Amino acid sequence: MKRLKRDEAHTVSFILNGEPRRAACESRTLLSDHLRHGLGATGTHVGCEHGVCGACTVLIDGVAGRACMTLAVQVEGRNVDTVEGLAGRESELNDLQRAFRRNHALQCGFCTAGILMSCQDYLGRNPDPSEQEVRDMLSGHLCRCTGYTNIVKAVLETAAERRAALRGAG
Template sequence: MTRLESDRRHPIRFMLNGKPVEGEAEPRMPLSDFLRHQLGATGTHVGCEHGVCGACTVIVDGMLTRSCLTLAAQVDGCEVRTVEGLAPSADRLGVLQQAFRRNHALQCGFCTAGILMSLDLYLGSNLTPTETEIRDLLSGHLCRCTGYTPIIRAALEAAAELASSKEETSNA
């Protein structure tokens, strides 16, 4: 018995958080499932599976991407960043993650990875965001626990810390 062409697994190679990875995926496998089940990158969560909740947000080639709507095969040859790539080392949190911790900006944590990825990309190009801009960015994420206030506070705090670090570096 032969398998249909559409049922064959395809090799996929890409950079995940700066490291080369590879695996095989069926043509219709979502990137979220590939990350979680093939590569063990379980920080990316799957919520609605319709691209609405934002829990599965990752960065692909510098763009925010809903990994539940992106096929694994589509990232072949790309650079993918997930929440696991935010911390500078296994024993140290990144600036944004530390701000979330200090401000109690997570409760159940389900939405947190996607929110962190969106904020990380945004703060990478805008170190002086307004509360309104942060609220606008967060409008693409559903959080049922925090009420967003601690998330906004953490984002603004992280932006200020990142801006201060950048200023110190440029003055050195």
């Protein structure tokens, strides 16, 4: 593996929300900074810059990860999804986003993008979570506004709707 020099500029190519992207950045540029400042994907928020608050959570190859702890060069050739990618092509909110809105799980909204991305990953792995399992998953996110109750309701509601849709399709 080629060792990167500290200030050396690199062109990073990856799929962002289903679209190929290619942009230069320094080897030490964090993915969160590259997304926000280099590519204009400002839905990825930066709260703590230490991987603690979860506001910067994105999906990397479908798995939730902290963009403030990932170098942009580490996503070369990979798929990265941000909160901007949850909505459909027509900017329709997805089922999880709609449930957050219905259950008033948004509050100030600063942490919401990261929470949505973690929930999207989690529901893909656990389609029938208990309330406690959702709360455990959310423990990696800091939210000062909601007390998490409405977020938990929204996640459980989405899980139930997705299970019902699968039963109806089968």
